[in-house]
Amino acid sequence: MTPEPNAPKAVATNPSLVVLGFRHQIVYHLHFWALVAVSPLVLVQWNQGHYLLSVILSLFCLNAVLVIACLRWWKIYFLNGWPFVLLAILSSTYSTHINGHAGLYWAYPAAAAVFFLLPLRPATVCNVLFVTTMSAISFRRFPEADFWRITFSLGLTCVFSMVFAWLVGRLKKELVQIATTDPLTGCLNRSQLADILNNQIQMRERYERVSSVVLLDLDHFKNINDRWGHVTGDRVLREATKRVQARLRESDQMFRIGGEEFMLVLPETRQRDAEQLTQQLLVNIATAPFEDDIRMTASAGVTEVKKGDTWSAWLNRADQALYLAKNRGRNCLVSGQDSDPGRKAAAPGLS
Numbered sequence: 380m381t382p383e384p385n386a387p388k389a390v391a392t393n394p395s396l397v398v399l400g401f402r403h404q405i406v407y408h409l410h411f412w413a414l415v416a417v418s419p420l421v422l423v424q425w426n427q428g429h430y431l432l433s434v435i436l437s438l439f440c441l442n443a444v445l446v447i448a449c450l451r452w453w454k455i456y457f458l459n460g461w462p463f464v465l466l467a468i469l470s471s472t473y474s475t476h477i478n479g480h481a482g483l484y485w486a487y488p489a490a491a492a493v494f495f496l497l498p499l500r501p502a503t504v505c506n507v508l509f510v511t512t513m514s515a516i517s518f519r520r521f522p523e524a525d526f527w528r529i530t531f532s533l534g535l536t537c538v539f540s541m542v543f544a545w546l547v548g549r550l551k552k553e554l555v556q557i558a559t560t561d562p563l564t565g566c567l568n569r570s571q572l573a574d575i576l577n578n579q580i581q582m583r584e585r586y587e588r589v590s591s592v593v594l595l596d597l598d599h600f601k602n603i604n605d606r607w608g609h610v611t612g613d614r615v616l617r618e619a620t621k622r623v624q625a626r627l628r629e630s631d632q633m634f635r636i637g638g639e640e641f642m643l644v645l646p647e648t649r650q651r652d653a654e655q656l657t658q659q660l661l662v663n664i665a666t667a668p669f670e671d672d673i674r675m676t677a678s679a680g681v682t683e684v685k686k687g688d689t690w691s692a693w694l695n696r697a698d699q700a701l702y703l704a705k706n707r708g709r710n711c712l713v714s715g716q717d718s719d720p721g722r723k724a725a726a727p728g729l730s
């Protein structure tokens with residue numbers, strides 16, 4: 380078995396990174412095995428006097444070595460598979476042109492590899508052009524019966540590979556969706572939380588762009604479950620999520636980080652604006668009843684990112700603010716600044 384790059388040493392928590400690692404492994408294996416298969420041909424073709432083909436195959440091998448080295452040592456993948464695809468198509472068409480059937484055999488793995496390396500649309504376009512070119516060469520080089528066989532068998536290889544690549548792409552999307560969202564509310568779950576907060580911290584450090592987080596927790600939610608049952612509790616959670624999401628911008632992100640606890644990440648939003656928004660959210664939750672006669676309130680801790688923050692320090696400040704809001708009787712927000720030790724606390728309640 381080939382040694383695998385980026386093999387996760389610990390369990391990865393970010394599903395998008397898992398998908399990226401999966402893609403890198405496909406790329407790595409394709410380049411590795413293609414290198415093993417093609418490198419002897421460089422000498423074979425040279426000895427047969429096919430110098431141009433030998434040079435094209437050498438470039439193919441060189442690209443494979445570079446890709447393998449970059450993935451293994453620097454974890455980067457350059458040019459997104461294009462050199463492999465172009466050189467594989469070029470060498471197999473040219474080889475069929477000069478070597479006949481001996482070159483044709485290489486067209487099949489090349490056509491399949493295109494769908495593993497390129498996104499679906501460019502891969503389809505590439506393979507349509509490839510099959511057309513191979514058909515034209517076969518028409519000139521082989522008897523008519525062979526021309527039809529080659530065209531249909533190569534076309535079929537492309538269709539099978541395309542369907543497989545399309546289904547794998549759809550499966551990846553669905554798995555990422557399942558792994559990153561909470562099934563009850565549709566909010567994001569914790570899996571990408573650290574990465575998203577770290578992105579906002581980098582925006583603060585590099586470009587002075589200030590974001591805020593809000594921790595929002597429904598008050599006495601246990602009473603809802605105890606009195607009306609868990610199914611009603613679930614419906615209340617979904618309705619609360621809807622009310623919050625209706626007020627958010629598209630760039631804002633809402634996580635469900637505990638049973639009845641949510642976190643909002645508000646990019647480009649300073650403390651004052653985040654507090655204003657949170658007050659409106661608390662009013663939205665408190666004013667209209669849920670399920671006819673269920674009254675709910677929520678408490679919140681709000682804090683903007685500070686220079687030098689780590690994501691856990693930032694989140695911790697919001698957590699302390701939420702804790703204060705609960706202690707102050709609930710149905711209120713507390714600013715993260717107010718929760719800093721030594722700072723005077725703000726008045727409770729909605730202002």
Ligand SMILES: Nc1nc2c(ncn2[C@@H]2O[C@H](COP(=O)(O)OP(=O)(O)OP(=O)(O)O)[C@@H](O)[C@H]2O)c(=O)[nH]1
Nearest residue numbers: 596597598599600601602604609610612613638639
């Ligand atoms: N229906 C439902 N209940 C949940 C879910 N997840 C957690 N809970 C319940 O949420 C309740 C949370 O209770 P607590 O942590 O005591 O919080 P609380 O009653 O809201 O009290 P405060 O937060 O202090 O105001 C528990 O009864 C959990 O069983 C869920 O997905 N659905």
